[in-house]
Amino acid sequence: MVVLIAAVVLVITGCSVSTADEPNRASGENGYVGVQPQLTQIKPADRKPAPVVSGPELGTDKTISTADYAGKVLVINVWGSWCAPCRKEAPDLREASEETKDKAQFLGITSRDFAQAAPLRFVEEQKITYPSIFDPDGATLLQFSRELPPSAIPTTLIIDAEGRVAVRILGPITKTTLVDMIDDVAAGK
Template identity: 55%
Template sequence: MAHRRHPSARLVAALAASVLLAGCASGPSAEGGFVGGDGSLTVVPVAEREAAPQVTGELLGGGSFDSAEHAGKVIVYNVWGSWCAPCRKEAPALEAAAQATADRAQFVGINTRDLSQEPALAFTRAFGVTFPSVFDPDGRELLKFGTQLPPSAIPSTIVVDAEGRVAARVLGETTEATIRGLVDDVAAGK
């Protein structure tokens, strides 16, 4: 006798798959507490910038990170997950931007929603990402950004100026040219 799946089981499986993929979609979506980014860029005028939260945590592969140790330098946070296709696509561009701006900016990944470090470490090896990443599986570090330009899409990139204020955010996949331009402007006090 052949086993037949109940139609509702297929529906539940399809819904579960869509929720897992929603955090990394190419178009806007509010499922799973994240939205898919459209590459939109927000730049905050210098006079309107607010203090960025202190980001701390365990680094992938060991060690710890504390943003307070990078005071006086531009910090570029990139929120990513090993499961995210746009994250894979933008990783080489971010690494190139990090290398090109190393004298004026510290790049830091915030790895989210990976349940263990193994897939995240495999991602960094596969894409040659050399800048450190904070392991943030439950999004605690992301929540610190509150309503002030929250990194609600995966991927998201946030640029913090040398005074420790949120200067810019890109929701969704970005390019080397965009990030280099943001770092150059923010480092120049713009």
């Protein structure tokens, strides 16, 4: 178990700098290790169930869960307000969520933001309307450690209507690619 936790911590920290400089970093600084975008699609017959994860909703005192969206295509985006690629992809995610709202529900998981102020500002500036789980310590992400874990920030997962992981995108994603992937998963591909 200790090895698993250490591996997840190493993966999560891949897109960041030390937390000691967190309060001093400006939003435009790069302070991250880049990741080459990587897309993994899983054929319907080979898909495994996604874990049911829950956590506090960013900006509220409610708990939200992936189970709240059972029977729907679910797009989970792992992000951090400190992550430059996350800022770059945010408009594409917002537009994709609006364009596919009849097919898919979006859910963010903000990681490595140790207080809610910065991610709340990020959501406001980017005009993000879908909810996010506030996951400062990575406990929610640990639940994905078995099948296609979100091993970079940003990572986007598409869960099919049967609750199975269909797509994992490591690194930033464009609206066009994301909408195409959502369309495929919603069509049972």
